[in-house]
Amino acid sequence: MGASIAVQGHSHAETDHLENTGSGILRASVFGVSDGLVSNLALVMGVAGGSQSADAVVLAGTAGLLAGAFSMAAGEYISMITQRETMEKQLHVEREHIVDFPEEEEAHLARLLGESGLDADVANDMARKIHEKVDPALDFHALLELGIVPNKMGSPFAAAVASFFSFVAGAAIPLLPWLVGDTALTISIGVSGAALLVVGGAVTRYTHRSLLVGALRQLAFGGTAAAVTWGVGRAVGSLL
Ligand SMILES: [Zn+2]
Incomplete structure (x- = not known):
């Protein structure tokens, strides 16, 4: 053949x-x-x-x-x-930012929330509450900044x-x-x-x-x- x-x-x-x-x-x-x-x-x-x-x-x-x-x-x-490793690295860096520069990151999140049309005082309020704990803060930064939904990475x-x-x-x-x-x-x-x-x-x-x-x-x-x-x-x- x-x-x-x-x-x-x-x-x-x-x-x-x-x-x-x-x-x-x-x-x-x-x-x-x-x-x-x-x-x-x-x-x-x-x-x-x-x-x-x-x-x-x-x-x-x-x-x-x-x-x-x-x-x-x-x-x-x-x-x-x-793709997963890239995301994990991005999340790791973001977590460090949230822990090391909490005020800057909270202000950044407030700005991102404000961009979706929320009133400034509501956005500031939400950002402050979200930043009371690191994990939820990371979830919101991941979503709004990086476009990542952390728990939705497939196998x-x-x-x-x-x-x-x-x-x-x-x-x-x-x-x-x-x-x-x-x-x-x-x-x-x-x-x-x-x-x-x-x-x-x-x-x-x-x-x-x-x-x-x-x-x-x-x-x-x-x-x-x-x-x-x-x-x-x-x-x-x-x-x-
Ligand atoms: Zn951030």
Whole structure:
């Protein structure tokens, strides 16, 4: 069989790690399924375009599924760990400021509260009460100054596990038909097209797009990726 190189490139920018509790995990999972589906559909079609062997497709598709899932999980874990460590450092510095310069920090909080439209005397009052203890003071400084909700930092491990399995679920869709029948190509394209529509529709739950636009857009992107890799696979296959 010809050598196939699967390049797995995933952007983690689209997942919001700040809000990784419950619905955050669900959201990351939807994007994981989408990534796995598009990535492995393109890979499977690339190999199918250049090789007559279903074995080659199964082998490459299985390797692509695992490689992508590990890449997603590792990327998600490292991204979240880094983000968490950055937040912890910021919170540590902020706590030191609150302990070492209580008056300045209280005045700063009063100013931040005032910016949200409260009357100055109410803002001063609130800032004084909040600053009676360090922990609540830190929570308010974290929120208003740093945009951090301290107890809402999600679990990097849970996010990594969710990414892994959601990628596997998406990547399995174009691959599974090759394990069963000899009309694999048609079935693989059919179920993958349907899955692209469903996943594209599901993603609109987190955007302002309509269900139909999301579904068709996903089909267009996934279909284009698959068509391009099919063509390149076919061209490269003819040279081998
Ligand atoms: Zn502060």
